[in-house]
Every structure is written in structure tokens, then in C-alpha cells.
Amino acid sequence: DAKTTQPPSMDCAEGRAANLPCNHSTISGNEYVYWYRQIHSQGPQYIIHGLKNNETNEMASLIITEDRKSSTLILPHATLRDTAVYYCIVRVVEYGNKLVFGAGTILRVKS
Amino acid sequence: GAVVSQHPSRVICKSGTSVKIECRSLDFQATTMFWYRQFPKQSLMLMATSNEGSKATYEQGVEKDKFLINHASLTLSTLTVTSAHPEDSSFYICSAREGEKTQYFGPGTRLLVL
Numbered sequence: 001d002a003k004t005t006q007p008p009s010m011d012c013a014e015g016r017a018a019n020l021p022c023n024h025s026t027i028s029g030n031e032y033v034y035w036y037r038q039i040h041s042q043g044p045q046y047i048i049h050g051l052k053n054n055e056t057n058e059m060a061s062l063i064i065t066e067d068r069k070s071s072t073l074i075l076p077h078a079t080l081r082d083t084a085v086y087y088c089i090v091r092v093v094e095y096g097n098k099l100v101f102g103a104g105t106i107l108r109v110k111s
Numbered sequence: 112g113a114v115v116s117q118h119p120s121r122v123i124c125k126s127g128t129s130v131k132i133e134c135r136s137l138d139f140q141a142t143t144m145f146w147y148r149q150f151p152k153q154s155l156m157l158m159a160t161s162n163e164g165s166k167a168t169y170e171q172g173v174e175k176d177k178f179l180i181n182h183a184s185l186t187l188s189t190l191t192v193t194s195a196h197p198e199d200s201s202f203y204i205c206s207a208r209e210g211e212k213t214q215y216f217g218p219g220t221r222l223l224v225l
Binding site: 034036038041042043044045046049087093094097098099100101102103104 | 115117145147154155156157160202204206211213214215216217218219221
């Protein structure tokens with residue numbers, strides 16, 4: 001699976017949009033982009049995933065560039081509860097394939 | 112999303128004893144289950160992958176005789192840490208997936224070996 005690069009940390013004001021970038025320049029055509037987050041002392045929580053089209057759900061939006069070499073996770077109105085480590089992972093969707101976690105981005109939402 | 116549970120959430124044991132951690136998928140059939148370990152201030156590290164009814168596949172450097180994994184049904188996997196030592200103290204997290212669908216994670220089990 002392709003490697004991803006994320007900034008180690010970011011700050012965001014409460015109520016504002018949080019935009020978390022991820023570079024995956026070596027992504028291949030059949031690899032999806034997944035986003036998870038881990039709040040302190042809990043298991044990772046699935047947020048969203050996509051292949052090439054932008055995706056939106058009740059938690060966030062995922063914007064993937066046309067060349068698929070980078071993406072941005074958008075939390076439209078960040079709250080203090082969104083403070084967590086956010087992981088961007090690329091993965092081929094096939095039986096038995098595994099998620100490998102990098103260092104992620106620590107997002108601190110401040111009031 | 113789908114729900115994965117783990118039990119116990121915390122366990123303290125004496126050095127040399129064995130500890131079993133259970134992982135259950137509550138509302139889907141987990142054809143594949145994964146076990147991760149996370150040390151303080153580090154990311155998750157995959158330990159092993161198991162498919163229902165098959166032997167687990169361990170990642171490089173993970174001792175299969177020390178970390179026994181059983182995935183006997185489509186809703187249950189267990190991780191047994193045998194002869195635990197203080198260096199095994201960590202946060203153990205299971206994860207489950209149905210086929211090629213999204214992978215979901217349990218809440219984790221914090222193990223402290225004294």
C-alpha cells in the first residue's frame with residue numbers, strides 16, 4: 001500500500017472548519033483513501049473513505065485531488081470533542097488486506 | 112457504523128500469568144479480524160491478521176507462541192498473552208471487517224503487567 005504524509009499537528013478554533021491534509025503521491029489506481037481518528041485512550045473511529053470522487057457524510061467531507069496524489073479531510077464545524085489524532089491511510093480494497101497506520105495528525109480544537 | 116466490542120477494557124496481572132482478551136463483532140460477520148498494539152505516544156502497530164477458521168498471520172517480529180490468536184467464529188476472536196511480562200504492558204486494540212467492507216475497531220484493552 002502507498003505511503004501517506006501528514007503534518008504532525010494542527011490547531012483549529014472551535015466552530016471553524018478543520019482542514020486536514022494528506023499526501024499520497026504514490027497511490028495506485030485501485031487504492032482507496034481512508035480516514036480514521038483516535039480520541040485519547042480509545043480505539044480508532046472510522047470517518048470516511050473514497051476512491052476518486054469527493055465524499056461527504058454526517059461527520060466530514062473528503063476532497064481528493066484530480067490526480068489523486070493528495071486529499072483533505074474537512075470537519076465543517078469543529079468542536080472540542082473533535083480533538084484527536086487523525087490518520088490518513090491508503091488501502092487496496094481486497095479480502096484480507098490490512099490497514100497500516102502512520103503517525104497521523106494531532107488536531108487540537110481550541111475554544 | 113458497525114460495532115466491535117472488547118473485554119475486558121482494563122486488566123492488571125502478575126508477571127508470568129496469561130491474559131485473554133475477547134473481541135466481538137456485534138452486528139456483522141467478521142470474516143477478518145486484526146489485532147493491534149499501541150504503546151504510549153506511538154501509533155497503532157499491527158500484530159496479526161486472522162480469517163475465520165484459519166490460523167492467524169503474524170507480522171514480522173511478533174511471537175506467535177506468545178500472542179495466541181483464535182478466530183473460531185464469525186463474531187469472536189481472542190488474543191491470549193501467554194506468560195506476560197512488564198514489557199507486554201500496552202493498549203491492545205482489535206478490529207474487524209466483513210469481506211472487503213470498512214474495517215471497524217474495538218475500544219481497546221489496557222494491559223498492565225506487574
